[in-house]
Amino acid sequence: MKKLITFFIAFSLLSCNDGDFDVPSFEFSDDVNSCGETLLYRLSPDKTEVILLTLTNSELGTKVGEKSYAISSSLNIIYRIFDDVIDTNYFCQEIPPASPAVLKELQAENATIIINTTEIIENEIVTGYKYNISISELLFLDNNERIYFETFNFGEY
Numbered sequence: 548m549k550k551l552i553t554f555f556i557a558f559s560l561l562s563c564n565d566g567d568f569d570v571p572s573f574e575f576s577d578d579v580n581s582c583g584e585t586l587l588y589r590l591s592p593d594k595t596e597v598i599l600l601t602l603t604n605s606e607l608g609t610k611v612g613e614k615s616y617a618i619s620s621s622l623n624i625i626y627r628i629f630d631d632v633i634d635t636n637y638f639c640q641e642i643p644p645a646s647p648a649v650l651k652e653l654q655a656e657n658a659t660i661i662i663n664t665t666e667i668i669e670n671e672i673v674t675g676y677k678y679n680i681s682i683s684e685l686l687f688l689d690n691n692e693r694i695y696f697e698t699f700n701f702g703e704y
Contacts, residue, residue, distance in 0.1 A: 573598070573626075573694075579680070579702040582639040587680070587704055594632040595647075599625040600680065600701060606662060607678055607704075613663045624655035626687060626694075653694070657686040660701075678704045 575589035575598060582588075584607050587600045601623050606616060616622050631647035660682055667675040680701040687694040 573696075573699075575702075577702060579704045580635050580638075581704065586638055587701070588638060589702060590633070590635075594634070595629045597627050597629075597633065598701070599627070599638070600660070600682075601625070602660075606660070607676075608664065609676055611664050611666055611676075613661060616660045616662070618655055618658045618660065622660060624658055624660075624682065624685065626653045626655075627651065651689075653687040653689055655685055656688050657684055659683045680704060 573596075575591055575596070578589065580588050580590070585602050585604060587602065588597050590597050601621070603621050606614070606622070618624060627649050628651040629647040630650050633647055637643065660680065663679040663681075665677050665679070666673045667677055680703070682699040682701055683697065685696040685699045
């Protein structure tokens with residue numbers, strides 16, 4: 548009996564602990580919101596997570612077809628988790644509000660942004676352009692954890 552009790556005590560003291568690993572959901576609404584033409588973002592359904600895509604003026608052009616761009620200092624992808632709900636005006640302000648606070652921010656370490664541009668035609672006249680944006684080989688590093696998507700559909704803008 549002593550051996551059995553000793554075994555259970557040793558087993559409970561030496562059991563594994565997975566720590567405080569937070570798995571981001573990466574589930575976002577279908578709407579691609581924008582602040583100008585250079586900042587595109589998607590909110591999670593509960594509006595506490597966001598994925599941001601920062602472009603320069605030249606990526607969203609009028610040339611029909613597919614273009615791809617590697618991330619850089621001017622083309623980047625950021626994932627943020629907030630402590631409370633944010634609204635769609637949060638990113639369009641010159642000075643971001645102090646609340647809600649950013650709990651976690653991850654910048655993509657690697658990614659290729661693929662933009663497929665098509666014309667919007669009404670009555671045989673080009674009235675605008677539609678951009679289908681996807682991201683391949685998207686990699687975020689969170690301390691020692693890797694968050695990787697072979698293909699991530701950012702959405703249609």
